[in-house]
Amino acid sequence: MVKVNLDRYFIEKRYDDQFLQFLRNDNFNESQDFILTLKNDGKLDQLYNVTMELKFQCWVNDDKDKRFELADEQLRLLNRIAEQETNWIVYPLYIVANQYFQIAYKTRTSTAGENLLERCGRTIHRSFNLCLNDRNPELPRNRKIGCYLFANLEFQLYRRLENRDMAKNLVKVLQSRVNEIPTLSQSLAALHTKHKVLYNYYMGEYYGCYESDFEKGFTYLQEALLECSVSGSCDTQIDRILVLLVPFALVTRRIYPNFQHTALTTRRSRRVAHHIYTPIIKSLLAGNLKDYDTHFAKHELFFLRNGLFVAMSLLRELVFLKLVKLCWEISGHVTIVPLTTIAMGYVTSLYGTRKRRKKLTIQINDSMLDELECQLANLICKNFVKGYLSHTNRCLVLSKKDPFPHLPHVTQQL
Known part of the structure; x- marks a missing residue:
């Protein structure tokens, strides 16, 4: 004994x-x-x-x-x-x-x-x-x-x-x-590395999901992910971190992961990447509101359960921003973009391209232009767009220098 x-x-x-x-x-x-x-x-x-x-x-x-x-x-x-x-x-x-x-x-x-x-x-x-x-x-x-x-x-x-x-x-x-x-x-x-990872995760979850402070949430979760990478363990925790980190990174830094080059170690990680966030990122890069709304509605319960409803709602704003930028590029990078041009892109993005052009034009009315002005004013207020709106002329007047500014010191991918 x-x-x-x-x-x-x-x-x-x-x-x-x-x-x-x-x-x-x-x-x-x-x-x-x-x-x-x-x-x-x-x-x-x-x-x-x-x-x-x-x-x-x-x-x-x-x-x-x-x-x-x-x-x-x-x-x-x-x-x-x-x-x-x-x-x-x-x-x-x-x-x-x-x-x-x-x-x-x-x-x-x-x-x-x-x-x-x-x-x-x-x-x-x-x-x-x-x-x-x-x-x-x-x-x-x-x-x-x-x-x-x-x-x-x-x-x-x-x-x-x-x-x-x-x-x-x-x-x-x-x-x-x-x-x-x-x-x-x-x-x-x-x-005990797992405790450092857990603490950073819970603080990131608190600030991002409860307080909607996505910047703090991103900082804590990024630190948690780095700790997981250093230790080479915590596979289960990595799954939970990525669920929150991806939308926080998109909202705060406008950066996104390249899932083809990201080491996803578990089946749940691959599911989250390919079934939840890859379609979201594709719709963001294409400025496709219809695909975003469809995918958001499909996984709405997932976002609610994980405290991401507010973050994902704000992410739709960035999809619209991408659409506006594409309209500007198609217009030849002009400084004055008619709201009707943005409205055409908006309707196409929102309803798809299968509808007849005549029917799309009918949907563009004063009510829609007023709605677009509100959304554009919000982008200008947040410094996502440099310029101003002319309500009388129904147009968006953009700055000649860097009308769609990038966030400083930010790379394109995680």
Whole structure:
């Protein structure tokens, strides 16, 4: 029988794989004997008893409610113990919090009707605060290095609960303490690439999908993708990153991926690339509103589920911008473009080319020209077009120099 003395971890203020094996609940082994004789006001004894009981329950019993109660008690006890410990306890505390979250998610709702995920969130938030509010003046021993690990757990939990307000409060707390906590690269997350990737992903999702700040969303998601590339892993996370990164890159930088040269590692990545975004990019490059609207309607539920409805709606504006530019090029790069010329292209783009030209001309009326003026004014306001509108003459007057300016320092493809 292998005997593991747990005393030395609390005496030497360190952990190893054997200590983590003790805390985990999915590895009950009768040939392994964990021993704890160190006294700590009963808290260590309680932690030992609860942990061993949880291991046993996970091995022999299918009582989910009891497992949940034991996991909750285990984390609460370790939180109390961690109050008096330095940052060596942070990663073991995360292991316990993470397995508690997994148990809570599988249990979801108790027989009493209580939402166990919410209860789990309150206990994990206590672990987060233990790290965030550590006042240890010795920075190398401060528990603040663990803030991002617990923030990732809370982001996952709030997503399961579909609670945007709690996610927003968490981001506000992190941003308000940015000068007090270590940077991501200086934290414990730096030793575990998946945590850096997760944190950047959740922040990118928050800013892009919840706050419609696509620039910040793009920055965080690009960093997450780079971390995945460096580590050579995180295939599943790459899928989720690309779902958000592609539309954010199109909206903010007007850059797009070349999927033929992009290393797409999973079946879902290939599906997202070829069935979702490739038609969108083709319609954008061609200024084809009909194809864009058709494809948007086909995958509208996908965009809604992933929080991309606003981004994809703004992307339609860029399809229209491309159409205007094509009309200008066909007109011979003139500085004065009649609205009727743009209207002809607009109707063709919106309804296709199969209709007779006579019927297309009939559809061009004052109401349509007023609509086009509104859309063009919006493009001018956003500096997508340099020029002005003449309502009296029903024309668009473009700048002689660079009427369709490019964003600075931006390449065409990701």
